[in-house]
Amino acid sequence: MSTQHEHENHNVHAGHDGHISHGAHAxxxxxxxxxxSHAGQGDHTDHTDHAGHGDHVAQFRRxxxxxxxxxxxxxxxxxxxxxxVGYAVPETGxxxxxxxxxxxxxxxxxxxxxxxxxxxxxxxLRDRNPGMMLLIALAITVAFLSSWGSALGLLDAELDFWWxxxxxxxxxxxxxxxxxxxxxxxxxALDSLAALLPDEAETIVDGETxxxxxxxxxxxxxxxxxxxxxxxxxGRVIDGSxxxxxxxxxxxxxxxxxAEGDTVVAGxxxxxxxxxxxxxxxxxxxxxxGIQKLxxxxxxxxxxxxxxxxxxxxxxxxxxxxxAVVTASVWSLVGMPDSAVVRTITVLVIxxxxxxxxxxxxxxxxxxxxxxxxxVLVKDRLALETMRTIDSVLxxxxxTLTKGEPTVxxxxxxxxxxxxxxxxxxxxxxxxDSEHPLARAIVRAARNRGLEVPVAANFLSSPAVGxxxxxxxxxxxxGGPNLLSEHGVGEAPxxxxxxxxxxxxxxxxxxxxxxxxxxxxxxIRPESREAVDALHRRGAQVVMITGDAEAVAQAVAAExxxxxxxxxxxxxxxxxKVAELHGEGRKVAMVGDGVNDxxxxxxxxxxxxxxxxxxxxxxxxxxxxxxxxxxxxxxxIELSRATFRKMKQNLWxxxxxxxxxxxxxxxxxxxxxxxxxxxxxxxxxxxxxxVVALNxxxxxxxxxxxxxxxxxx
Numbered sequence: 001m002s003t004q005h006e007h008e009n010h011n012v013h014a015g016h017d018g019h020i021s022h023g024a025h026a027x028x029x030x031x032x033x034x035x036x037s038h039a040g041q042g043d044h045t046d047h048t049d050h051a052g053h054g055d056h057v058a059q060f061r062r063x064x065x066x067x068x069x070x071x072x073x074x075x076x077x078x079x080x081x082x083x084x085v086g087y088a089v090p091e092t093g094x095x096x097x098x099x100x101x102x103x104x105x106x107x108x109x110x111x112x113x114x115x116x117x118x119x120x121x122x123x124x125l126r127d128r129n130p131g132m133m134l135l136i137a138l139a140i141t142v143a144f145l146s147s148w149g150s151a152l153g154l155l156d157a158e159l160d161f162w163w164x165x166x167x168x169x170x171x172x173x174x175x176x177x178x179x180x181x182x183x184x185x186x187x188x189a190l191d192s193l194a195a196l197l198p199d200e201a202e203t204i205v206d207g208e209t210x211x212x213x214x215x216x217x218x219x220x221x222x223x224x225x226x227x228x229x230x231x232x233x234x235g236r237v238i239d240g241s242x243x244x245x246x247x248x249x250x251x252x253x254x255x256x257x258x259a260e261g262d263t264v265v266a267g268x269x270x271x272x273x274x275x276x277x278x279x280x281x282x283x284x285x286x287x288x289x290g291i292q293k294l295x296x297x298x299x300x301x302x303x304x305x306x307x308x309x310x311x312x313x314x315x316x317x318x319x320x321x322x323x324a325v326v327t328a329s330v331w332s333l334v335g336m337p338d339s340a341v342v343r344t345i346t347v348l349v350i351x352x353x354x355x356x357x358x359x360x361x362x363x364x365x366x367x368x369x370x371x372x373x374x375x376v377l378v379k380d381r382l383a384l385e386t387m388r389t390i391d392s393v394l395x396x397x398x399x400t401l402t403k404g405e406p407t408v409x410x411x412x413x414x415x416x417x418x419x420x421x422x423x424x425x426x427x428x429x430x431x432x433d434s435e436h437p438l439a440r441a442i443v444r445a446a447r448n449r450g451l452e453v454p455v456a457a458n459f460l461s462s463p464a465v466g467x468x469x470x471x472x473x474x475x476x477x478x479g480g481p482n483l484l485s486e487h488g489v490g491e492a493p494x495x496x497x498x499x500x501x502x503x504x505x506x507x508x509x510x511x512x513x514x515x516x517x518x519x520x521x522x523x524i525r526p527e528s529r530e531a532v533d534a535l536h537r538r539g540a541q542v543v544m545i546t547g548d549a550e551a552v553a554q555a556v557a558a559e560x561x562x563x564x565x566x567x568x569x570x571x572x573x574x575x576x577k578v579a580e581l582h583g584e585g586r587k588v589a590m591v592g593d594g595v596n597d598x599x600x601x602x603x604x605x606x607x608x609x610x611x612x613x614x615x616x617x618x619x620x621x622x623x624x625x626x627x628x629x630x631x632x633x634x635x636x637i638e639l640s641r642a643t644f645r646k647m648k649q650n651l652w653x654x655x656x657x658x659x660x661x662x663x664x665x666x667x668x669x670x671x672x673x674x675x676x677x678x679x680x681x682x683x684x685x686x687x688x689x690x691v692v693a694l695n696x697x698x699x700x701x702x703x704x705x706x707x708x709x710x711x712x713x
Contacts, residue, residue, distance in 0.1 A: 067112075078163035109166055122137070203224075222279075265288065350661050378639075394543045400610055423508050423515055431467060433456070480507070483507065489513065609624045638702070
């Protein structure tokens, strides 16, 4: 018989359903995403958007590089560009045909490279919501028409804007490519949830076992679950008993003993022995499907904030259009129609959003790249923008603030003939051959103390009771309450106090007599206190949420100085706690690592997944921490604040260029004899773009080390 989970009921004294978790069986989630149909969730084609989004990123990247190559001759042979830098494009003779390179290739760039902006501009026009796309479409269209007018001799030679058109298309394609890449999703939470289910289910039909697809199971079917296999659908145990690993659903890695009459949940794993089940729920009625539904609803209900750049683009559109109308009217009224045309077109082209188009996506691209090098993966740009406004950080306890594994925290001696070290050494000897997490904790504790562990013989494990072994001629047993009952002995006096603290307790028995007891707790990460203190210094409320009993939760909260605790919370209720904080007017960041955290991660203003957690938690989060250091949350806050500062600075630079150059190009200073030359406007535009790009590069100097962020360095 397997010895992996012989201590399942050792935590009876703890008064809760287990509390050691960090997604121990994430390996069961690595099935191919094609298994998603097993979830019985119906059509999930909407979640293929991840692939479609990736296709769009590739298309923009490919289009950018093609347009960049074409732009080189367009710019080089543009007469206006040649005039600006000091050379002349041949217009006659054997090389006279070169003057047509810019119009021909520029036309190609307008219709091919400009297509995304032209179609986007039309959409914004239809929606009566002008923004960046319409502004770009307006700028390249004006440049295209005026340039052809200049090339054909219908308009002033000064209105040759082929080089402007080429630069605008290339820069805007680069900006949108960077932005779309930063928004690309790396995983699907719902697919990961569905992948928890096995590929096949073993049913019993007319006394024989038949392998079927879990999606084909019906109510009342009898299913066999082998040791180590996942449960294909919710059911009731009709034969056998097994220690069930429910960590992928409950988030708590301490196994739970399920026997005849108990219910089991789809996706959980029978670790040590087989079961026979009667199916009680399939498809949309399973608990796993319920979590899927919560994740989906939370994701769909998350508001998408209006992008800062879109707002600026809308303002700039109306600003440029208004100035153009005023310019045309004023110059016409003073009897200078030719100047009216030149000035109006110059205004519209100078207003082209080179810098504005890069202001946001370039900052986000550099920020996400810098974050990735610092161990922070930003999946959702809006999550990065929102993190600076967070005033409540909701931590899942197990695997986030704690290590998610049991640790021996105390040894109680109940006989005068032994010491703590001797009791621990005997327990370690008896548990050496066991793979149970508590057994490994005992062996690890003995090793850390440098104890000499004697050799054990005749090892025997009993599920839900404990282990026994012969050590130096004595029978040594280690186990929980059932072991005490089997030997007819009482528990150690300290047990009552430990129980109130929510600890897991094992007793050590030698030849029928209790010689001591071991106390286990989920060890708190040493960085957690520093993270909580740093959040307090930044004015944030720190909240802890857990499925553990109140006593366990309060003990951890007291040690870390946490402001508020939600204890005994079922998986389906975690998102409701986020909603409760929202109802108090709080901006909430949720930090978690388990499947049970997925709905709450999706419902929070910002979901932050510990990278060591499950695929589902990662899929539901907007930010993923590669490390399990809770101080990394501070890194995300610092990155968000720095990114927002750069966004604002870049928008001011980009907007400042337009606020100054557009009125000057319109001729606002004409009464005193000054009209902004097109060449100067072009230089100002280039300087604005360069300043925006250089300012964004400063984000690379940000120190995102957890210790630096927590200390405020």
